[in-house]
Amino acid sequence: MKRDYSVKFLIMMFMMFEVGAGKLHRVGDKQGWNPNVNYSEWCSHEQFYVGDWLLFNFDKHYFNVLEVNKTSYETCNDQNFIHNITRGGRDVFELTEARPYYFLSGGGYCFHGMKVVVNVEIPQAPAPAPAKNDSPSIAGSYIVLLIVISMPVACVVLLF
Numbered sequence: 069m070k071r072d073y074s075v076k077f078l079i080m081m082f083m084m085f086e087v088g089a090g091k092l093h094r095v096g097d098k099q100g101w102n103p104n105v106n107y108s109e110w111c112s113h114e115q116f117y118v119g120d121w122l123l124f125n126f127d128k129h130y131f132n133v134l135e136v137n138k139t140s141y142e143t144c145n146d147q148n149f150i151h152n153i154t155r156g157g158r159d160v161f162e163l164t165e166a167r168p169y170y171f172l173s174g175g176g177y178c179f180h181g182m183k184v185v186v187n188v189e190i191p192q193a194p195a196p197a198p199a200k201n202d203s204p205s206i207a208g209s210y211i212v213l214l215i216v217i218s219m220p221v222a223c224v225v226l227l228f
């Protein structure tokens with residue numbers, strides 16, 4: 069069991085690096101994907117960005133993970149789902165778009181709290197330098213200038 073877990077973990081790490089290391093969110097943290105967990109509470113501590121991943125940990129004999137639309141989420145309707153994410157019970161899902169994603173478990177477990185909505189945002193660009201205080205950008209230009217100036221020098225040094 070333990071070995072199986074670590075192999076999957078390595079594969080997951082590999083996948084994460086391959087896509088540019090989006091954050092992996094363990095749905096429900098230690099509680100996993102189970103009935104009677106408050107997933108609104110869990111979501112309120114998380115920030116989701118495009119390129120992040122969700123990890124659902126659950127017993128596949130009882131539960132599943134379906135992506136549904138808003139209406140189905142609200143009414144716990146497990147028919148006409150958009151995606152069936154269920155595989156082995158340690159299943160990952162990539163959040164590729166900036167939009168709300170709705171998930172639930174079929175088999176009536178949605179009515180016992182197994183539903184979650186994840187609001188995905190576009191990653192924040194680094195905060196631009198305030199317009200009033202333009203010294204950082206001047207400093208930046210100087211650094212670029214220094215690099216431009218020093219590059220031929222470095223080449224000359226290398227040539228000799």
Ligand SMILES: *[C@@H]1O[C@H](CO)[C@@H](O)[C@H](O)[C@H]1NC(C)=O
Nearest residue numbers: 105106107108109110112181
């Ligand atoms: C779940 O948590 C949210 C946010 O903390 C809270 O507003 C809500 O009442 C909770 N729901 C249940 C069923 O406990």
Ligand SMILES: *[C@@H]1O[C@H](CO)[C@@H](O)[C@H](O)[C@H]1NC(C)=O
Nearest residue numbers: 136137138139140147148149
């Ligand atoms: C969700 O899907 C159901 C079934 O396909 C459909 O009747 C409903 O209009 C959809 N709701 C939204 C908000 O797309």
Ligand SMILES: *[C@@H]1O[C@H](CO)[C@@H](O)[C@H](O)[C@H]1NC(C)=O
Nearest residue numbers: 132134152153154155156174
């Ligand atoms: C979802 O996919 C799993 C694994 O392929 C399958 O066992 C299960 O029956 C599917 N569930 C639904 C509701 O289609």
